[in-house]
Amino acid sequence: MTQFPSYASSFRLYKSVSEQYNDRSILDSVKRLIPEKVLHLIADDQTLKPLLHWFKNDFMKWMPKELQCIRCNNRPMSIQLVDANSGALRKTEIHVCNVCGSEQIFQRYDNILRIAETRVGRCSEWSILFGAITNSLPIQTRIVHDYLDHCWNESLINNKWVHIDSTLDYPISFDHPYYYEQNWGKNYEYVLAFSANSVEDVTTRYTQQWYLVQKRRGRKDKMKELREIYYRT
Numbered sequence: 001m002t003q004f005p006s007y008a009s010s011f012r013l014y015k016s017v018s019e020q021y022n023d024r025s026i027l028d029s030v031k032r033l034i035p036e037k038v039l040h041l042i043a044d045d046q047t048l049k050p051l052l053h054w055f056k057n058d059f060m061k062w063m064p065k066e067l068q069c070i071r072c073n074n075r076p077m078s079i080q081l082v083d084a085n086s087g088a089l090r091k092t093e094i095h096v097c098n099v100c101g102s103e104q105i106f107q108r109y110d111n112i113l114r115i116a117e118t119r120v121g122r123c124s125e126w127s128i129l130f131g132a133i134t135n136s137l138p139i140q141t142r143i144v145h146d147y148l149d150h151c152w153n154e155s156l157i158n159n160k161w162v163h164i165d166s167t168l169d170y171p172i173s174f175d176h177p178y179y180y181e182q183n184w185g186k187n188y189e190y191v192l193a194f195s196a197n198s199v200e201d202v203t204t205r206y207t208q209q210w211y212l213v214q215k216r217r218g219r220k221d222k223m224k225e226l227r228e229i230y231y232r233t
């Protein structure tokens with residue numbers, strides 16, 4: 001089980017992201033990133049397929065966890081993490097080649113406009129920015145974290161929260177909530193969805209093995225405590 005201090009630092013991130021989702025000037029800026037052609041296509045397509053396709057294939061780049069040295073092709077490089085709790089930067093990853101000593105730097109931002117400039121990241125950067133893009137349309141969208149190793153989005157479509165994962169290929173990226181459990185062997189305990197002033201337990205939407213989730217949770221339901229931590233964050 002992820003411990004509470006780790007919840008607290010991720011809560012700061014998701015609260016900041018959710019607040020940015022309510023910021024009209026940020027949403028206006030990210031909306032301008034969407035090509036006209038894609039905007040036209042999604043006007044009649046509630047599956048968001050053209051938007052997901054553009055975002056994954058034309059806009060964002062994936063940052064692997066392990067990099068290969070661009071000078072001598074050695075891999076994997078060793079990784080140093082530098083925390084930065086100031087401004088838009090969350091942390092910096094410095095990948096150092098053990099053979100030739102060259103370095104590659106990956107800076108991780110919680111600031112949506114910085115992510116939109118760099119256009120690179122892993123599931124957190126992708127879901128933070130994709131959530132802003134859908135909110136700009138406007139389709140109300142929030143960020144979801146499974147507290148194992150992945151995060152994604154949920155969009156409110158026809159009054160229902162729908163699973164959206166911009167890192168996956170369509171159609172898996174749209175409304176395939178059991179995909180992770182079925183294919184990645186996820187053993188959920190708490191899957192949480194965030195808004196600016198609340199955190200919601202959405203685990204039941206992602207599991208067909210609720211009895212196992214309950215067993216993992218044990219007697220104590222941590223949601224009350226997690227809500228208080230989020231409220232204080």
Ligand SMILES: [Zn+2]
Pocket residue numbers: 069070071072073074097098099100101102
């Ligand atoms: Zn090297």
